[in-house]
Amino acid sequence: MNPIRLDWVARPGRPLRGSLRVPGDKSVSHRAIMLGALAEGITRISGFLEGEDTRATAQVFRQLGVRIETPSANERIVHGVGLGGLKGSNAPLDCGNAGTGMRLLAGVLAGQSFDSVLVGDASLSKRPMRRVIEPLERMGAVIGSEAGGVPPLRIQGGCRLRGLDYTLPVASAQVKSALLLAGLYADGETVVREPHPTRDYSERMLAAFGWPIEFSPGFARLSGGHRLHGRDVAVPADFSSAAFFLVAASIVPGSELRLEAVGMNPRRTGLLTALRRMGADIREENAAEQGGEPVADLVVRHAPLHGIEIEGELVPDMIDEFPVLFVAAACAQGVTVIRDASELRVKESDRIAAMAGGLRVLGLEVEEHPDGATIVPGRMSGGTIDSRGDHRIAMSFAVAAQRADGDVRIGDIANVATSFPGFEALARRVGMQVDTGNEIAASSRS
Ligand code: S3P
Numbered sequence: 001m002n003p004i005r006l007d008w009v010a011r012p013g014r015p016l017r018g019s020l021r022v023p024g025d026k027s028v029s030h031r032a033i034m035l036g037a038l039a040e041g042i043t044r045i046s047g048f049l050e051g052e053d054t055r056a057t058a059q060v061f062r063q064l065g066v067r068i069e070t071p072s073a074n075e076r077i078v079h080g081v082g083l084g085g086l087k088g089s090n091a092p093l094d095c096g097n098a099g100t101g102m103r104l105l106a107g108v109l110a111g112q113s114f115d116s117v118l119v120g121d122a123s124l125s126k127r128p129m130r131r132v133i134e135p136l137e138r139m140g141a142v143i144g145s146e147a148g149g150v151p152p153l154r155i156q157g158g159c160r161l162r163g164l165d166y167t168l169p170v171a172s173a174q175v176k177s178a179l180l181l182a183g184l185y186a187d188g189e190t191v192v193r194e195p196h197p198t199r200d201y202s203e204r205m206l207a208a209f210g211w212p213i214e215f216s217p218g219f220a221r222l223s224g225g226h227r228l229h230g231r232d233v234a235v236p237a238d239f240s241s242a243a244f245f246l247v248a249a250s251i252v253p254g255s256e257l258r259l260e261a262v263g264m265n266p267r268r269t270g271l272l273t274a275l276r277r278m279g280a281d282i283r284e285e286n287a288a289e290q291g292g293e294p295v296a297d298l299v300v301r302h303a304p305l306h307g308i309e310i311e312g313e314l315v316p317d318m319i320d321e322f323p324v325l326f327v328a329a330a331c332a333q334g335v336t337v338i339r340d341a342s343e344l345r346v347k348e349s350d351r352i353a354a355m356a357g358g359l360r361v362l363g364l365e366v367e368e369h370p371d372g373a374t375i376v377p378g379r380m381s382g383g384t385i386d387s388r389g390d391h392r393i394a395m396s397f398a399v400a401a402q403r404a405d406g407d408v409r410i411g412d413i414a415n416v417a418t419s420f421p422g423f424e425a426l427a428r429r430v431g432m433q434v435d436t437g438n439e440i441a442a443s444s445r446s
Contacts, residue, residue, distance in 0.1 A: 006436055008394065008410040008424070010401030011382070013433030015254030015302070020426055022242050024049040024074065024235035025263050026419050027173070027201050028293070030100050032233040033058050034108060034181070035209050036078030037066040037086070041230030043078040048235055050074060052418040053098035060093045060105060061086075080230045083184060088114025092152065095120045097348060097391075097418045099127055100174055104202075106132045106153055107178030110141035111185025114157040123348050123389055123415075125151050131170065132178045139164045139182055139190070163188035163223065170343060171316040173198035173267075176220065180206065180213075186224045194218045198316045199267040205233070208292055217267075234291030236263030240320045240392075241420045242298060243271050247324045248399045248432060249300040250280045251331040256301045257430055261286075264294040270317025272298075274325060278305040278332055307334035307377065315340045320347075323396035326355040329375040330364055331403050338372035348415070349388035358385040358397055362404060382406020391415045395423055398434045409437060 024047040034057065036043030048054065050073055058068050058076065065087035067079040086108075093109075095101040095118055102118050106129070109116040119125070130149035137143060142156035163186045168175055176192045180202050183190025197217035206213045209228040214221045242262045249255035264284070272282060281303040284296040305328055310318075318325065322344050329336035344351040356366040356373050361383040365376040380403055387394035387410050394413040401408035413436075416423050427434050 006414050008398060008413050008434050009437040010398045010408045010410060010432070010434045011404065011406070012402050014431035015252050016245065016249040016257045016431045017255065018430045019258040019260060020245070020430055021260040022237045022245070022262070022426070023051070023420060023422065025238040026051060026054060026240070027100060027199060028233070028235045028263070029054040030057050030098070030104065031177070031201050031205050032235060033061055033068070033076065033078060034104060035205050035228055036080055036230060036233070037061040037064070038083050038108070038184070039080035039209055039228035039230040040082045041080055043080060043230040044232045045076040045078065046074065046232070046234050047237070048074050048076050049238065049419070050421055052096050053101060056094060056096035056098055057101040060095065060101070063089045063091065063093055078230070080228070083227065086112055088112070088116065088157065092117040092119040095124060097121050097124055097415055099124060102151065102153070103129070103132050103174040103178045104181055106136060106143065106155060107181035109155045110136045110139070110143065110159065110182045111161050112157050116155045116157070118151060118153040118155065120151050127151070128346055129153055131172060131175050135164060135166050135175070135179055136182055138166070139179070139186055141182065161186035163190040165191040167193040168195060171196040171198050173202070177202040180220060180222060183222050184211065184224060189221060189223045191221045192219070196313050196316045197267060199265060201265070204292060236290050236293045236295045237261055239263050239265070239268045243321045243324050244395045244399050244423070245430070246271065246275060246280070246282060246298065246300050247328045248402055250275060250303060250305060250328060252402050253302050256299070259298040259300070261290065261295045262298050264296050267317055270314045271321035271325060273314060274308065274310055274318060275328060277308045278328060279303055280305060305332035307332045307336040309337045309339070311339040319343060320392060323351055323355050323392045324399055326359060326373070326375055327396050327400040330359055330377050330380060330400060332377050334377070336375045339369070340371055342371035347390070349390035349393060351390065351393065354388050354390060354393045355396065358393065359400070361385055362400065362408070380404040382408055384409045385411065387412050389415050391419050395420065398427060398432065402432055
């Protein structure tokens with residue numbers, strides 16, 4: 001655990017101008033390490049996210065006997081051991097803050113000959129794991145957890161897995177991916193059906209690594225008994241990291257910013273749809289393909305926004321972008337209503353409560369619903385915000401501060417490094433004002 005607590009002090013800076021490239025995609029980076037490790041041969045990853053979450057996943061696979069080299073920052077060479085080549089570890093496997101790491105690993109480890117224990121930090125240790133335990137147990141896995149179905153997960157080795165035809169009760173790419181990864185080790189066919197389509201990186205990457213898989217939005221089917229073949233993976237820039245700048249440039253008058261080569265997988269870009277419906281001015285240029293994924297430069301200019309309603313299919317396509325969407329809504333004309341987003345309550349923090357609470361501190365009226373919120377825009381004052389140790393809450397309030405009337409102090413920002421190392425420097429470079437504030441000894445934390 002980080003020995004000190006870092007805070008930010010953020011306030012209006014200059015209009016956002018210039019050009020920047022955000023770090024690599026977190027979802028793709030996790031999966032590239034995992035499939036690279038389980039493949040035969042070598043996988044070279046470029047654009048790898050040097051975040052704590054993705055580094056934790058790499059460390060877990062090292063602990064499981066996989067050689068992973070770091071020739072330079074943002075690059076990894078994974079020496080695959082094949083599906084049956086992982087070696088058990090007596091020590092717990094630490095996924096840090098990463099729900100993706102832990103849930104996908106649960107699928108991989110359910111199919112091994114050895115026992116494993118998966119642990120995480122304080123936030124991950126509160127997150128629901130029954131959503132993966134139940135279907136994996138139906139496939140034949142044996143997984144213990146703490147009361148309430150939370151980590152640590154104790155995964156028994158030597159279980160024979162069988163395929164499953166499963167309809168997800170909640171739209172979750174993590175659960176889908178856990179089942180597909182377990183399906184690699186299962187006898188027969190594994191089919192996953194989703195209530196709303198979610199990001200399909202696992203499916204695309206399994207196909208790219210040579211595993212026969214059939215998939216379409218909301219559906220995936222594969223059988224056990226094949227092999228993965230190592231290959232090069234070029235990780236696109238993370239749309240979820242670009243999202244903070246899309247909103248910041250939209251709400252600060254005079255801004256015009258270029259975000260270079262952003263990953264544009266349609267299951268990730270729901271925020272673009274929402275912002276455009278709100279009146280945002282965002283152009284796509286230089287559309288290209290990188291490592292099998294669509295990418296484009298996004299050129300965003302300040303524009304007056306208006307409130308909208310967000311619900312249904314759009315929700316999973318922007319599931320990680322709601323914190324910053326709350327900020328866009330706070331700066332719009334007219335109310336914004338969010339529904340069908342109860343999953344936000346079980347992310348790195350309860351993101352509905354965190355954003356509603358924080359915006360209220362800044363003087364806004366926000367009504368919480370079990371599955372969303374109604375945000376009434378208005379002038380924002382300064383204030384002290386509790387980020388609840390959640391990276392996306394911290395960065396969202398740094399964006400909100402660009403339109404506040406006073407200093408916004410954002411507490412407990414260390415976890416920004418889980419997904420977006422270097423956010424503060426990049427934000428400052430393009431005109432935002434964000435500074436590291438006080439450092440409080442961990443012992444004085446409440
Ligand atoms: C992710 C899926 C999403 C998302 C998370 C990353 C993934 O979680 O919120 O940040 O890489 O599969 P859920 O699948 O739980 O919705």
